[in-house]
Amino acid sequence: MSQGPSGFYGVMEAKGAYNRHATIPAGGAALAFPFLDRAAREVTIADQDHPVVVADYGSSQGKNSLRAMATAIRNLRARLDRHRPILVFHVDQPSNDFNSLFEVLSSDPERYFLDDANVFPCAIGRSFYEQVLPSASVHLGWCSYAVVWLRRVPCTIPGHFFPAFATGATRAAFERQAAEDWATFLSCRAGEMRGGARLVVVLPNLPGSGQRGFAKMMDDANAVLREMVDEGAITPEERAQMTVGTYPRSKDELFAPFVAKPRFQGLTIEDYDVATLPDRMWADYQRNGDKEAMAAKNALFFRAVFMPSLAGALTRVRAGDSEALRSFADRLQDGLMRRLTIEPIPMDMSVQIIVFAKPG
Numbered sequence: 001m002s003q004g005p006s007g008f009y010g011v012m013e014a015k016g017a018y019n020r021h022a023t024i025p026a027g028g029a030a031l032a033f034p035f036l037d038r039a040a041r042e043v044t045i046a047d048q049d050h051p052v053v054v055a056d057y058g059s060s061q062g063k064n065s066l067r068a069m070a071t072a073i074r075n076l077r078a079r080l081d082r083h084r085p086i087l088v089f090h091v092d093q094p095s096n097d098f099n100s101l102f103e104v105l106s107s108d109p110e111r112y113f114l115d116d117a118n119v120f121p122c123a124i125g126r127s128f129y130e131q132v133l134p135s136a137s138v139h140l141g142w143c144s145y146a147v148v149w150l151r152r153v154p155c156t157i158p159g160h161f162f163p164a165f166a167t168g169a170t171r172a173a174f175e176r177q178a179a180e181d182w183a184t185f186l187s188c189r190a191g192e193m194r195g196g197a198r199l200v201v202v203l204p205n206l207p208g209s210g211q212r213g214f215a216k217m218m219d220d221a222n223a224v225l226r227e228m229v230d231e232g233a234i235t236p237e238e239r240a241q242m243t244v245g246t247y248p249r250s251k252d253e254l255f256a257p258f259v260a261k262p263r264f265q266g267l268t269i270e271d272y273d274v275a276t277l278p279d280r281m282w283a284d285y286q287r288n289g290d291k292e293a294m295a296a297k298n299a300l301f302f303r304a305v306f307m308p309s310l311a312g313a314l315t316r317v318r319a320g321d322s323e324a325l326r327s328f329a330d331r332l333q334d335g336l337m338r339r340l341t342i343e344p345i346p347m348d349m350s351v352q353i354i355v356f357a358k359p360g
């Protein structure tokens with residue numbers, strides 16, 4: 001598989017499912033708010049007659065962007081005349097569920113422009129692996145849990161679907177793709193940023209020893225896919241094509257473009273941090289002992305984030321059979337929930353935050 005079928009690759013489960021079940025990325029992003037606060041206070045704002053531009057790269061269905069954009073706008077507005085327009089561009093792939101994004105922007109009680117008539121949200125359906133905004137137009141960029149998704153899947157992974165478990169030549173192919181995509185992403189953003197702009201990127205850390213729970217969930221899902229092959233629900237060929245195109249990068253990989261020289265495409269690294277996101281669902285389970293409730297939430301999270309990429313390998317789903325998509329998703333979710341209930345462990349996650357500046 002080179003690049004998955006359009007409509008599935010790296011896109012979240014539609015009909016607002018991501019908005020309802022993506023509490024883990026919401027918590028991870030919140031750990032970066034102090035960095036976003038500071039970035040918004042420090043960006044250079046000149047040209048009084050121009051709007052101030054904020055870009056949200058990989059917004060998905062928008063719910064998780066609201067608090068981040070509110071944080072950015074609060075800090076920017078404190079420095080601006082109340083009449084100065086602020087444009088917020090939510091960027092995602094063309095097959096993203098933009099209907100849900102627009103619904104959030106029109107009716108969510110937390111929408112970030114309620115108290116500010118001069119904030120204007122916009123949406124762009126293009127890949128962030130190309131330039132999506134005019135050169136030198138962006139003051140402040142935000143990208144949370146998005147650039148972990150690669151531009152393309154370089155190869156399938158024998159026996160698994162998750163690149164973090166790949167070894168040998170397969171792993172090397174993912175490493176090369178991830179390095180190329182990171183350099184492309186940074187180059188595109190550098191082109192869009194104005195002098196004095198900032199870009200705050202939030203990324204999941206490598207699934208290391210501290211994140212046994214997440215690794216186990218991926219293994220459990222893999223075991224459910226094996227069961228589905230045995231039952232004849234999916235074919236071995238379809239299973240073999242299933243790959244989730246995410247690659248969590250190490251700190252060294254994130255810093256690699258800046259090793260030879262401290263500037264890459266005019267960008268510098270201003271800040272870097274690693275933070276731990278404790279598992280709130282585990283804390284609830286410790287209080288109420290309800291392991292089914294915890295497993296159900298984690299299975300819904302898996303479904304909302306990873307299921308569409310897996311389903312993209314199914315012939316009937318690619319042909320537009322929505323019933324095939326629903327039954328695959330339901331079977332995967334049920335099987336995963338059953339396995340997560342057998343041996344519950346916490347899913348503490350580690351998050352990397354990296355802030356770039358484009359010196360003016």
Ligand SMILES: C[S@@+](CC[C@H](N)C(=O)[O-])C[C@H]1O[C@@H](n2cnc3c(N)ncnc32)[C@H](O)[C@@H]1O
Nearest residue numbers: 011025058060064092093127128144145146149
């Ligand atoms: C896990 S969601 C993150 C959503 C939100 N930022 C958050 O923090 O919850 C990842 C989003 O990145 C988007 N994405 C992945 N690759 C992309 C690309 N090449 N261009 C634009 N968006 C992309 C996906 O479609 C998805 O909506």
